[in-house]
Structure formats: C-alpha cells, structure tokens
Amino acid sequence: MRRRLLAILLSLALPLAAAPAAAQAPAIAAAADLKFALAELADRFKAATGREVRVAFGSSGNFTQQIENGAPFELFLSADEGYVERLAAKGLTRDAGLIYAIGRVVLFVPAGSSLKADPTLADLRAAIGDGRLKRFAIANPEHAPYGRAARETLQAAGLWDVIRPALVLGENVAQATQFAAGGNAQGGIVALALTKTPEVARLGTAVLLPASMHKPLRQRMVLLRNAGPVAAEFFAWLQTKPAREVFVRHGFALPGEA
Secondary structure (H helix, E strand, O other): OHHHHHHHHHHHHOOHHHOOOOOOOOEEEEEHHHHHHHHHHHHHHHHHHOOOOEEEEEOHHHHHHHHHOOOOOOEEEOOOHHHHHHHHHOOOEOOOOEEEEEEOEEEEEEOOOOOOOOOOOHHHHHHHHHOOOOOEEEEOOOOOHHHHHHHHHHHHOOOHHHHHHHEEEEOOHHHHHHHHHOOOOOOEEEEHHHHOOHHHHOOEEEEEOOHHHOOOEEEEEEEEOOOOHHHHHHHHHOOOHHHHHHHHHOOOEOOOOO
C-alpha cells in the first residue's frame, strides 16, 4: 500500500509532456492539493460534456514562474490567490479570476510513529525536547502555499526555530504528504484534501489544525490570456453545484461558508 501511495503522489512530479495528450485538450495547471479532487472533476466534466482537459499538478509558485516564462497553460488553479494576482498584474490572465476554495492544514501522523496526533502540537513540542522527533515533513515554504501555512502554524506554536533541523521539505504538498505517510518522516503538516483519500487515510491519522494559526489559504483560479473555449467551459463548470460538492467532499471549504 505504501508503494502504491508513493506511485500516486510521485506522479505529481511528472512534467506536463508526460501526460497523455488528447486532441485539443487544454493544459491546466493545478496546485498539488487538488490531485484527487481535480482528477475526479476532470472525469466528471468529460462524462458530462464529452470534452477532456489535461491537468498537471505541482507547487503554485513553480507554476507561476512557468506561466511567466510562457508555459502554454490555459487555466491555473492556485493554492494561493497571491500568485494569481501576480499574473493578473502582468497582464497574463483574462481577469482577476475567483476564489474556488479555502484550504485547511492537518497534522498527519503515520501508523507506528512515536508522535501523537495532537491538534494542540503539545506532543510535537515534547518530541522535539525528548529527542523522539528525527524527521518532520512540510512542503517547501519558499514556493508552496501549504508549506507557508505549515511554517506559520509552527511559528504560531513557537516551534519553528527548534524544529527546523528535523524538517524534510517536499517540492510541493503532495510530496510532503508522501514523506509523512510513506515512512520517510514521523509526521508532517500537510493538506487536509490529500489525507482524505483512502490511500492516505488508512496509513495514519490526520487531525485538523486551527485555521487561526496561519493565514487563510484562499485558493483562486483564473483563465490565462490564451485560454480557449474548452478551458473556459471547464472554468465555468467548476463553479456549478456538482463541482462545488466535490470540493467539499475532498476537504475544502467554499468561499463565503464556514
């Protein structure tokens, strides 16, 4: 099971060219926390319309740089609205886009770990002090929004400086989840949406961390300047009730809702 999880999450690192190309299927750049939700949504969109989209998953910061350098994406679903605002300010998008979801972070502890799934992070603090903690996973806060949220959460708990020697940084939150769930770390702070899938959930325990400990993960999507009609249709479809229900089921809050 851990090997299967590894294969699923490592697939996020594949370049767009590695995905099977359907004729005229638009290229979509999506934050890594959307891996399971958007895969389902793309399948449902195809079933409803007969049209396909090609989705690449990764860190929002890296995708932003790729788009600035001319990557041929037509729709961008970011885990941080700041990246969309940055692209819009440079005239690379049709407009300012809209918020499609609010992300949440969890403490994930794999089965057999010496850590406890404690939402107060008190046991994490104790594990640092008594030497139990050797490796702890988060996404790279330099370009991954969930990494920044993890850093802010640890800072709010007063643990950032003391935990840094034990940190294992994932290129994106999916890789950090792979580290935490696959046995390469004793736990990690990752996206709720990635821990709700059965492949991950059965490997450990996830506890929701207080949203007050980090800045809101306001996830914004936007059509890019070169977007075609299929990308525009998918963008509109993602705002429908059936699509919003999928986001909620995968652990996201909706804008304007608790």
